[in-house]
Amino acid sequence: MIWLDVLVQGILLGGLYALFAAGLSLVFGIMRLVNLAHGDLIIFAAFAILLITGSTGLNPFLAALLAAPLMFAAGWALQRFVLNRVLGKDILPPLLVTFGLSVALQNGMLEAFSADSQRLTAGPLESASIDLGPVTVGTLPLLTFASAVLVIFALNRIFYTTGLGRAFRAVSDDPTTASLMGINPKSVFAIATGLAMVIVTIAALYLGMRSNFDPSIGPARLLYAFQAVIIGGLGSLWGTLAGGAIIGVAQTFGAQLNPEWQILAGHIAFLIVLLIRPRGLFPRAVD
């Protein structure tokens, strides 16, 4: 039954990757911006939660609740004062700005928090598990996966049933026409990036409780997020969950065969999907 166990672990790990990916996908869907600093922002949020737990003694969940509005504000300001200025037909300026931000964030965190590995301590939750008949799963991975489902469900509700969601879809389709209808695309973009940073905070919470983190591991998280988005198909949030699960399963199977192959197996699964289904498994958007 070891392989069934590996499969379940992989799918649950995929929940974490879907959380990494949801924010990236949201921002790309609305403004065609690929944020190369996305992974570093996840690590930044993890350090923010760590700082709050350290100074107030709160547990990580409550600390994340406090960090979320701060991250929303940071995302809003980043979009409002920096990224909105470089968005345009040319994809080069926003890519280079976010790449510069990635390098700056990594090294800023290195100065502020040192290269030491950190971890968010979740007490008894870390080792708790639930017996599901043939397999026993950790409570924390299960909670991570459930949160990913919840986040994607909530995002879909926002997109298709609220006024804000209508504004998101409108500026995504055509910012110029949307602005004729009284929507200011730039402030909608700022809210979207703020929202993406709230999801980043949730991702950071589970990342920090699951494993060690340090300032250098951001770019790898960006790659997993990106792979989940592409495997899922652009524009499909549920597809992103499936994409995350595929990367997760490939990684746990790879690690089972040889611990050195964990990351490589995830990358290769991504390349195979890209080879067979270039537009992903559940493509929705045309671009």
Next chain:
Amino acid sequence: MAYTVTTRTRAGRIAGVIALFLIALALILPAFASRSLIQDLFFILTMLTLAQLWNLIAGFGGMVSVGQQAFVGIGAYAMFGGVILMGWDPIPAILIGGLAAFLLAIPMAYFAFRLAGAYFAIGTWVIAEVARLLIAQWKTLGGGTGTSLPREATSDIIGVEAIANLFGLRDAAARDVLAYWLALALAVGTMAAIYALLRSRTGLALAAVRDNDNAARSVGVNAARVKWLVFLAAAAMTGLVGALIYVQTARISPDAAFSVTTWTAYVIFIAVIGGIGRLEGPILGVLVFWGLQTAFADYGSWYLLALGCLAIATMLFAPSGLWGLIHDRTGIALFPVQRRLILEGAIDG
């Protein structure tokens, strides 16, 4: 009315003459320059070449690659493979580096060109990671910890003895001179090739594809072919530079040879600060970068933090870089690639 289309300018002709003079000076420099100057120039020339190649694919071709470290790394490792496994002399083994990077670029382009818009960038990064992880599995070449060039291989590199005798240098210094000359040849060759390409029909096609893929195809440009051609050529050249850098370093590890900071972030910063999409940009950029590196590299992560912020500020306030500012004020183009219409009777400016 009769007219001609030209890219020539007077500033361009003067710059051409000065460039030839500088190249001649650079060639004879080892006769009187100190060893540390030669080593600094080696660093400047190799980083300049990498920045020009990235500028070619991203600035002129619109393909923003964040995976250039793949070509540096695979080029360097292929050179090591040629020396350690096949017993080649390191200098000819550099050519294997270029070939290996070319071969890696084929699957990379195949996968990355399938990705929409800006996702191309992360796609190239993924392939570079795959290459790094695979190379780290190759135990004969040191696996994850890396290896050094064997002493026998570095002690009798072709030409080193002749240079040592010519300038009265010790072997180590003569090796630096040889590496410097090769770096000079690669830098000059790369820039001349890019300049010639941009002035040719293919260069015009490349700019058209960058500015509007659909419009370019509608007037008969084979967009895919142009992109493939430029991407593969730039990759092969990047591999040659990577191999040359590691002939000089003589010690390799997957983390260093596939470092995204050194071979892509630095290279992008050079092009951004100097000016993207202009041949003059990386030249100015590499001088600024070398100055910053010499003055502040000891500050480690503070230095990188500042460099990242400088790149962001440049993109926000002077997106065409330092050379763009100069060009806007004076209109000077040292390597003019812009087509201008000259009406009959008008004076060539």
